[in-house]
Amino acid sequence: MRRLPPLATLRAFEAAARHSSFKRAAEELHVTPTAISHQIRQLEQAIGTPLFERRTRQVVLTPEGHVLLPVLTDGFDAFARTIEGLTRKSRRTTVTLSATPAFAAKWLVPRIAAFRKARPNIDLTLLATLDVVDVKSGVADLALRYGRRSSYPDLIAEPLTIDRFAPVASPRLGLKKPSDLRSATLIHSDWRRNDPRNPTWRHWLKIAGLDGIDARAGLRFSDETHAIQAAVAGNGVALHSMLLVQEELATRTLVVPFGPEIDGFTLHLVRGPERPLTEPIAAVQGWLRGEFARKPHQR
Amino acid sequence: MRRLPPLATLRAFEAAARHSSFKRAAEELHVTPTAISHQIRQLEQAIGTPLFERRTRQVVLTPEGHVLLPVLTDGFDAFARTIEGLTRKSRRTTVTLSATPAFAAKWLVPRIAAFRKARPNIDLTLLATLDVVDVKSGVADLALRYGRRSSYPDLIAEPLTIDRFAPVASPRLGLKKPSDLRSATLIHSDWRRNDPRNPTWRHWLKIAGLDGIDARAGLRFSDETHAIQAAVAGNGVALHSMLLVQEELATRTLVVPFGPEIDGFTLHLVRGPERPLTEPIAAVQGWLRGEFARKPHQR
DNA sequence: GGGATGGATGAGTTCAATTCATTCATGAGA
DNA sequence: TCTCATGAATGAATTGAACTCATCCATCCC
Numbered sequence: 001m002r003r004l005p006p007l008a009t010l011r012a013f014e015a016a017a018r019h020s021s022f023k024r025a026a027e028e029l030h031v032t033p034t035a036i037s038h039q040i041r042q043l044e045q046a047i048g049t050p051l052f053e054r055r056t057r058q059v060v061l062t063p064e065g066h067v068l069l070p071v072l073t074d075g076f077d078a079f080a081r082t083i084e085g086l087t088r089k090s091r092r093t094t095v096t097l098s099a100t101p102a103f104a105a106k107w108l109v110p111r112i113a114a115f116r117k118a119r120p121n122i123d124l125t126l127l128a129t130l131d132v133v134d135v136k137s138g139v140a141d142l143a144l145r146y147g148r149r150s151s152y153p154d155l156i157a158e159p160l161t162i163d164r165f166a167p168v169a170s171p172r173l174g175l176k177k178p179s180d181l182r183s184a185t186l187i188h189s190d191w192r193r194n195d196p197r198n199p200t201w202r203h204w205l206k207i208a209g210l211d212g213i214d215a216r217a218g219l220r221f222s223d224e225t226h227a228i229q230a231a232v233a234g235n236g237v238a239l240h241s242m243l244l245v246q247e248e249l250a251t252r253t254l255v256v257p258f259g260p261e262i263d264g265f266t267l268h269l270v271r272g273p274e275r276p277l278t279e280p281i282a283a284v285q286g287w288l289r290g291e292f293a294r295k296p297h298q299r
Numbered sequence: 300m301r302r303l304p305p306l307a308t309l310r311a312f313e314a315a316a317r318h319s320s321f322k323r324a325a326e327e328l329h330v331t332p333t334a335i336s337h338q339i340r341q342l343e344q345a346i347g348t349p350l351f352e353r354r355t356r357q358v359v360l361t362p363e364g365h366v367l368l369p370v371l372t373d374g375f376d377a378f379a380r381t382i383e384g385l386t387r388k389s390r391r392t393t394v395t396l397s398a399t400p401a402f403a404a405k406w407l408v409p410r411i412a413a414f415r416k417a418r419p420n421i422d423l424t425l426l427a428t429l430d431v432v433d434v435k436s437g438v439a440d441l442a443l444r445y446g447r448r449s450s451y452p453d454l455i456a457e458p459l460t461i462d463r464f465a466p467v468a469s470p471r472l473g474l475k476k477p478s479d480l481r482s483a484t485l486i487h488s489d490w491r492r493n494d495p496r497n498p499t500w501r502h503w504l505k506i507a508g509l510d511g512i513d514a515r516a517g518l519r520f521s522d523e524t525h526a527i528q529a530a531v532a533g534n535g536v537a538l539h540s541m542l543l544v545q546e547e548l549a550t551r552t553l554v555v556p557f558g559p560e561i562d563g564f565t566l567h568l569v570r571g572p573e574r575p576l577t578e579p580i581a582a583v584q585g586w587l588r589g590e591f592a593r594k595p596h597q598r
Numbered sequence: 599g600g601g602a603t604g605g606a607t608g609a610g611t612t613c614a615a616t617t618c619a620t621t622c623a624t625g626a627g628a
Numbered sequence: 629t630c631t632c633a634t635g636a637a638t639g640a641a642t643t644g645a646a647c648t649c650a651t652c653c654a655t656c657c658c
Contacts, residue, residue: 002379007306008646010378023604035647037606047382048389048577056655057604064385071381075374079309080301082370083346086363090347278347307615322635334616336637355624356635 012039102224106244165199185236186218311338401523405543484535485517
């Protein structure tokens with residue numbers, strides 16, 4: 001069984017031995033020389049042998065003291081080096097943010113320059129993936145994810161906004177009212193999960209009260225950004241997230257010809273509970289909250 | 300400049316990580332699990348990153364924790380090994396006792412068996428030398444030395460007894476009264492120092508008030524034990540230390556034919572101030588004190 | 599000789615380490 | 629499904645080791 005004297009005695013001895021002076025050791029450790037004296041005496045008593053010869057206004061290491069000093073110095077140096085490395089790493093200024101490729105492309109990328117300008121010392125890494133990233137494992141610091149809070153039982157999930165879905169089309173199609181859909185092509189995006197609450201054309205048509213339109217007909221894309229591209233090109237009408245088409249709406253390459261808007265899912269900002277809330281991460285969080293606190297129309 | 304978190308936090312973390320359990324770490328360190336929990340949290344906050352994943356009734360090291368653990372374990376193990384070696388050395392059970400050859404032979408050796416019987420685990424090394432042993436340098440732990448306390452300004456000197464000197468002779472010589480010395484041979488022992496207070500025949504004759512006897516005549520020995528041998532053999536009368544002829548007086552191979560006894564020097568037990576008073580040394584000291592606390596006649 | 603320097607001693611003080619009381623989240627067994 | 633056991637977390641209260649202050653001692657240097 002390992003037995004050690006009080007660690008404070010070891011630290012005091014090591015500092016005094018390194019300096020060959022109780023006074024300077026006290027200065028280094030920010031205590032009085034008396035504290036050093038007491039600690040070293042305690043250590044000598046624990047070991048049962050003197051570690052210093054006391055001379056007037058001076059101390060000299062004994063042979064035993066010479067044996068002990070390098071062991072302690074090497075050990076404490078290794079401790080400090082390792083902890084310094086871990087501390088520096090924990091204070092890194094790179095924040096990895098995970099989101100779906102469409103969200104990354106249509107929402108984050110257009111805004112990243114503004115964040116960069118506000119916080120030039122923080123390197124934001126975007127991780128675009130459809131996979132459920134294990135934020136807990138440390139691959140990503142933060143994630144933007146649709147779903148319900150209960151979808152992430154082991155994580156800290158903060159709701160940012162509820163996404164809204166509406167028909168979007170190129171103004172060149174001249175659509176005016178819902179019944180115009182009867183002569184239009186529907187553009188679908190695939191949802192990964194078959195959830196009855198997925199904002200699909202079938203769901204929209206039901207809420208709009210439209211009959212006689214085949215909800216499954218039309219163009220189908222696995223990537224939302226491709227669906228938007230097709231809509232902009234005039235290939236049809238997409239039922240799409242308002243968040244992700246803000247640029248196109250602003251430039252009128254896409255319009256919302258008619259309602260209704262329907263609710264999609266809540267967008268959550270997700271963090272692992274064991275990830276310390278470092279300042280860079282907190283900064284990214286604050287920025288995201290600010291972006292969603294402002295109404296989309298105010299952009 | 301080396302910076303370290305409180306060492307107690309490192310110790311708590313290392314124990315918990317080794318055991319993968321706060322509870323068992325607490326048992327090892329003889330504290331409550333709460334203390335471990337607080338210390339580890341403090342360390343995690345100092346470093347800025349979690350070192351354990353907390354699970355129900357269980358903790359699992361993070362990658363950072365895995366980095367830190369071996370460094371701390373190696374360091375603390377090295378500390379403990381080195382200190383254990385120094386401690387064991389300081390607790391050695393050999394005590395080196397220095398005395399003059401005559402004292403070693405006539406006083407210590409006859410008593411060493413009894414000490415050995417009382418303290419069988421202590422190895423007493425007798426260092427018989429006429430030289431002034433540098434107790435401070437560590438060659439001897441203790442020394443028995445005649446002289447005044449001021450003779451050993453850098454050492455701790457404790458008076459044990461004042462030696463007494465009287466004429467001793469073989470009973471076969473049939474000496475009865477001081478004037479019988481006129482027809483006897485005087486046996487002298489050499490003193491290393493020419494000190495007027497040396498217990499010599501000249502000094503004794505003066506105190507006894509005897510005239511007409513040549514104080515310098517007779518047999519002269521550099522070794523006191525040889526002087527005693529000569530007296531036992533009936534070669535003459537020695538003026539001798541009562542301490543060193545106790546065996547001979549007891550067996551009546553020597554007698555004290557007449558007085559007076561005169562004072563010799565004080566016998567001191569001498570120790571270096573920087574020599575820790577280990578238990579074995581204290582035991583030898585105690586034994587010596589005990590031996591001199593008893594009256595010589597009670598042996 | 600006097601002042602500066604730095605270590606030692608021991609009583610008193612301080613504050614970091616620790617405990618206690620309570621809560622929480624399983625996990626296992628009936 | 630319920631109950632009990634287990635072990636980690638939180639935070640206020642307590643404790644005791646670390647530390648300070650006051651004083652002394654032994655040089656050392658001017």
